[in-house]
Amino acid sequence: MGKARRPVQIIVLLCIVVLGAYAINSAVLGRGNDKPVVGSKSPAVKLLGLDGKVHTLDEYKGKAIVINFWATWCTYCVNEMPALQQQWEKWRDSGVIVLGINTGEDKMTVTNFTQQLGTDFPILFDTDNEAVRDYGVVPMPTTFFVDKKGKIASIQQGELNLKTLNEQIKQLVQTEG
Amino acid sequence: MIENTKCECGHQNRVGTVLCESCGKPLDDRGNSKELLEMRYDGVARRSQRVNPNFIDRIWNFFSSVKVAVYLIIFTLVGAMLGTIFEQESNFINFDPSTFYKNKYGQIGEIYYKLGLSHTYESWWFVLLLVMIGASLVICSLDRVLPLYKALSKQRIPKHMQFLTRQKVVYQGPVVEEGSDWVERAVKPLRKKGYRVHTEKGALLAEKQRFSRWGPYIIHIGLIIFLLAVLFRGLPGLHYDQHYWFPEGEETKIPGTNLYLENEKFRVEYYSEDEMSEAFRKTGKVVPKLFETKAVLYECTADCDDPSKEPQLKEVKRHAIQVNDPLTYKGLRVYQFDFDLTPKLRSVQPVLVNKVTGEQYGKFKLEMVNPQQEFKLGPYTLELKNKFLDFSLNEQGQPISKSKDPNAPAFLFVVKGPDLPEEGSQFIYFPKQIDKERFQQDAINEKLGGLQNKLELDVQSMEDVDIIASSSYLNIRIDRAMPFVWLGLGIVMLGLIMSFYWQHRRIWLRIDEGILTLGAHTTKNWFGMRREVSSFLSTMGIEADEKSLENGGE
Numbered sequence: 001m002g003k004a005r006r007p008v009q010i011i012v013l014l015c016i017v018v019l020g021a022y023a024i025n026s027a028v029l030g031r032g033n034d035k036p037v038v039g040s041k042s043p044a045v046k047l048l049g050l051d052g053k054v055h056t057l058d059e060y061k062g063k064a065i066v067i068n069f070w071a072t073w074c075t076y077c078v079n080e081m082p083a084l085q086q087q088w089e090k091w092r093d094s095g096v097i098v099l100g101i102n103t104g105e106d107k108m109t110v111t112n113f114t115q116q117l118g119t120d121f122p123i124l125f126d127t128d129n130e131a132v133r134d135y136g137v138v139p140m141p142t143t144f145f146v147d148k149k150g151k152i153a154s155i156q157q158g159e160l161n162l163k164t165l166n167e168q169i170k171q172l173v174q175t176e177g
Numbered sequence: 178m179i180e181n182t183k184c185e186c187g188h189q190n191r192v193g194t195v196l197c198e199s200c201g202k203p204l205d206d207r208g209n210s211k212e213l214l215e216m217r218y219d220g221v222a223r224r225s226q227r228v229n230p231n232f233i234d235r236i237w238n239f240f241s242s243v244k245v246a247v248y249l250i251i252f253t254l255v256g257a258m259l260g261t262i263f264e265q266e267s268n269f270i271n272f273d274p275s276t277f278y279k280n281k282y283g284q285i286g287e288i289y290y291k292l293g294l295s296h297t298y299e300s301w302w303f304v305l306l307l308v309m310i311g312a313s314l315v316i317c318s319l320d321r322v323l324p325l326y327k328a329l330s331k332q333r334i335p336k337h338m339q340f341l342t343r344q345k346v347v348y349q350g351p352v353v354e355e356g357s358d359w360v361e362r363a364v365k366p367l368r369k370k371g372y373r374v375h376t377e378k379g380a381l382l383a384e385k386q387r388f389s390r391w392g393p394y395i396i397h398i399g400l401i402i403f404l405l406a407v408l409f410r411g412l413p414g415l416h417y418d419q420h421y422w423f424p425e426g427e428e429t430k431i432p433g434t435n436l437y438l439e440n441e442k443f444r445v446e447y448y449s450e451d452e453m454s455e456a457f458r459k460t461g462k463v464v465p466k467l468f469e470t471k472a473v474l475y476e477c478t479a480d481c482d483d484p485s486k487e488p489q490l491k492e493v494k495r496h497a498i499q500v501n502d503p504l505t506y507k508g509l510r511v512y513q514f515d516f517d518l519t520p521k522l523r524s525v526q527p528v529l530v531n532k533v534t535g536e537q538y539g540k541f542k543l544e545m546v547n548p549q550q551e552f553k554l555g556p557y558t559l560e561l562k563n564k565f566l567d568f569s570l571n572e573q574g575q576p577i578s579k580s581k582d583p584n585a586p587a588f589l590f591v592v593k594g595p596d597l598p599e600e601g602s603q604f605i606y607f608p609k610q611i612d613k614e615r616f617q618q619d620a621i622n623e624k625l626g627g628l629q630n631k632l633e634l635d636v637q638s639m640e641d642v643d644i645i646a647s648s649s650y651l652n653i654r655i656d657r658a659m660p661f662v663w664l665g666l667g668i669v670m671l672g673l674i675m676s677f678y679w680q681h682r683r684i685w686l687r688i689d690e691g692i693l694t695l696g697a698h699t700t701k702n703w704f705g706m707r708r709e710v711s712s713f714l715s716t717m718g719i720e721a722d723e724k725s726l727e728n729g730g731e
Contacts, residue, residue: 108548
């Protein structure tokens with residue numbers, strides 16, 4: 001019986017260490033309300049696109065993505081739209097996707113808006129605010145720069161700094177996929 | 178040094194054994210002590226007691242120590258107290274902790290926040306203390322319960338003379354009859370008292386309520402379940418705590434679930450003047466007495482995951498939610514939290530009127546969100562070109578919407594029909610009368626094509642206006658860990674009852690050459706034990722005063 005005890009001791013201690021580490025980890029990380037941060041994986045989305053088809057982030061696997069949360073009534077969002085369009089045109093051949101997630105507006109409003117501004121990067125509708133919740137978006141606009149591995153490289157809250165936008169995308173492209 | 182642990186009865190005991198596992202002879206001294214015996218764990222060695230403890234044994238010993246457990250509990254209590262000094266971050270929905278504590282409590286608040294005490298119960302050190310208490314509970318129990326179980330499940334009936342004379346309740350005296358006859362005669366009265374009696378060659382063991390010995394370990398199991406439930410509450414799917422707005426008359430999806438909640442009707446009642454105290458009336462505050470959301474919960478049954486299709490819903494629960502009376506469904510609870518009585522326009526049903534002839538061309542329904550894009554009314558066709566829910570003009574004089582809420586909705590149509598240009602004529606429509614005047618609908622239409630003199634959109638009665646009268650702010654909670662918390666606490670209660678309401682009582686006796694030696698042990702209530710032994714002896718014809726049975730020891 002003396003010999004059988006050792007493995008039992010080791011198993012019990014290991015269980016305690018593993019469960020304990022997990023508990024501490026989830027308690028400390030759980031505080032942030034599961035908001036994605038720089039370095040974490042970009043949360044999956046499944047949304048209806050302006051083109052009438054259902055889109056997910058998996059479609060853009062292996063590509064760098066600039067995810068922009070916006071609305072037509074948000075002045076700063078409107079201001080940065082032309083720059084996003086410009087960067088989309090510049091980088092789309094290098095495998096960069098610019099994705100606009102519209103928060104809670106209807107198709108007509110968005111269609112009119114994009115036609116007026118002449119943007120043609122993919123737009124998705126976040127009707128039930130699911131993506132807003134998963135990405136923990138508070139102010140608008142908020143832009144997530146996601147690298148080719150699907151990890152969030154940086155988060156920009158508020159209007160994009162147009163000078164560094166190009167640089168940020170360049171860095172995304174250069175990271176190894 | 179190797180300790181000799183072999184008893185004179187021939188039994189090889191383990192290191193740390195206090196009383197021989199077989200005959201009960203004390204192993205701690207040479208046998209001349211008169212001290213009462215240490216009966217904890219029946220004198221068996223705890224598992225952790227070893228001759229040469231190595232690294233793992235040392236960790237094991239640390240956690241199996243009751244002293245360590247007591248310190249851990251004290252540290253945890255002190256830590257938990259720190260968290261009650263100021264409010265915790267988790268109490269708030271939206272706030273900035275980095276400024277809140279400083280503004281409210283000054284420098285001390287700042288220090289409190291910097292030390293991380295504003296989230297004491299989620300901090301690594303607090304959780305670590307809980308984990309260590311858990312480890313202590315598991316290891317303490319394993320260390321003691323198995324040896325104790327073995328010791329109690331195979332007790333040898335004849336015990337060493339010293340084992341008997343060094344119990345707390347002892348009787349020694351002569352008996353006249355043959356030893357085995359006396360023992361035989363003793364069985365019946367003991368059984369009557371509820372003991373289970375075992376005899377062997379002039380020796381006897383009577384025992385009752387042994388199960389109460391497992392009480393403390395049951396408590397431990399309950400506490401472990403409780404701790405696990407508390408520690409793993411944060412696992413995905415186990416816990417959910419969010420607040421959302423639910424506009425009246427709408428089915429709103431609860432994000433992250435496949436449930437939809439419809440706020441059928443919201444109502445609020447206020448305290449009337451005469452219900453308030455004099456002092457309160459002076460403050461001029463209006464205090465709600467009751468607010469209630471008539472809610473219907475739906476579960477999505479098909480097309481839930483496809484945003485291009487309408488989800489198919491099935492009603493699963495209906496409840497009027499009031500404060501402290503939530504809707505509950507499979508562990509989900511929906512609490513009334515707040516409300517907003519700002520009315521919002523949902524749709525209007527205007528009639529197209531020919532201003533010249535006074536002719537009316539029928540009603541159509543104009544929704545604020547996702548409106549139909551083309552309407553045929555008499556000879557006219559109205560094509561919806563654009564809409565602005567919160568109409569305003571920007572610096573360049575272009576129409577924009579200030580928000581997504583229909584505060585000042587405006588609709589731009591292209592109207593085609595008799596006496597109008599081929600490509601149609603533009604016409605803007607403000608459903609709210611106040612906006613019509615504020616933004617000068619007619620003046621804008623004059624610029625757009627002068628249609629205001631020919632046609633008019635007119636809402637003829639309030640029945641044609643659909644309004645979201647209010648919105649209810651509800652708190653959605655799922656706490657699937659709670660049943661485990663209650664289960665754990667229930668088991669703890671069971672253990673407490675087991676160990677508090679019953680006592681494990683044992684009586685050993687042996688007769689050597691006409692001399693009866695009796696020793697008795699109980700886990701508590703020694704007075705009761707003494708009385709029981711005394712009454713047993715008197716039924717056997719031996720008069721022994723209760724007090725004389727008490728063995729003073731040294």
